[in-house]
Amino acid sequence: MNKNLFTFILMIVAAGTIYGQNGTLIAFVNGEAEIDKAFVTDTWPSIQKMALEYKLDPKLQNVEEGVPGAIRITPQLVFQNEYGRSFYVSRYTELDRLKIFLRSVRSTAKIAASNNKSNILIRPLGKSRTTLPLKLTKLTGEVPVGLDHEEFVDKAIKSFKSGFKKFQDGSIDFEPADRAYYVDLHPYISNDGKVYISFEVYSQFNCVVPVISYINDPMVGPFEEYDRVFSALGRRVETLIINYSNSVKNGDGFTPITDQPAVSWTELGLNIQSKQSSTASYKIAALEVDWENPQALDELTPLIQFNFQPPLDSYAGEAMALEGFMSWKSGF
Secondary structure (H helix, E strand, O other), rough: OOOOOOOEEEEEEEEEHHOOOOEEEEEEEEOOOOOHHHHHHHHHHHHHHHHOOOOOEEEEEEHHHHHOOOOOOEEEEEEEEOEEEOOOOOOOHHHHHHHHHHHOOOOOOOOOOOOEEEEEEEEEEEEEEEEOOEEEEEOEEEEOOOOOOHHHHHHHHHHHHHOOOOOOOEEEEEOOOOOEEEEEEEEEEEOOOOEEEEEEEEOOOOOOOOOOEOOOOEEEEEHHHHHHHHHHHHHHHHHHHHHHHHOOOOOOOOOEEEOEOOOOOOOOOOOOOOOOOOOEEEEEEEEOOOOOOOOOEOEEOEEEEOOOOOOOOOOEEEOOOOOOOOOOOOOO
């Protein structure tokens, strides 16, 4: 056999048979809620335009008409086509991320993955759930000689959690409609025996830029009463997070589903159409020595895409270029 080429089965498929040209982008909203009203007025027109550019059917669905069980908050964006149904898990105000989401889920639905969290603060509100993972950094400054650090961490975290009234300790199987804020606590002991606790809160959608920062405005109290100081800080952080999550403009805010009637996707006319049968054809071809990089089927469909499992499923991307080589043994 010629070393410079070998035969193989080449599958030629029309672009439209792999990547459905159609799909539906659904925005579930509560027409009575201020956050949702702002979304419909300020953000939905741009999302609607983007959907049409992607040859999708944009649909605004009011939950007062009924809501599937998987929808726990509004606004909630959901994409569906013959390949499945995918929840958009990010800020609805970040259109660049929405664009990446649409480019990736047109060809394959996001796969649900188990993400169990235990010993974590949880706030149930209606059918929604918000969690608060905590991180306590190492105690710095004038640390007393002989201090049991593990005992300090355990007591500090318990005291901090005790300050919460609407969040309670528990376990959760984190799902796409759940939300999380990450709380970082930074304790420091001054030379006059006071403990200073600065803190930052991060949205699950951005682990770099905090949504709440009190680095320069810490909670202060005598170190010998640090349990009381941490408890007071818990009350303060809870109030700040609740106020932030009620914000109309930030993209993290939401309205919980409460007593709206439960209906199926089919009852809303949102059942998934069965996947079209492939019109693939086959032929024998020869693979030449000189290769060319494959190209995306169209400008809206990435050649190679990737995303992450929860809790990082708001992050995704695509490869913009590809290179490689193939070698085989002599005599092949």
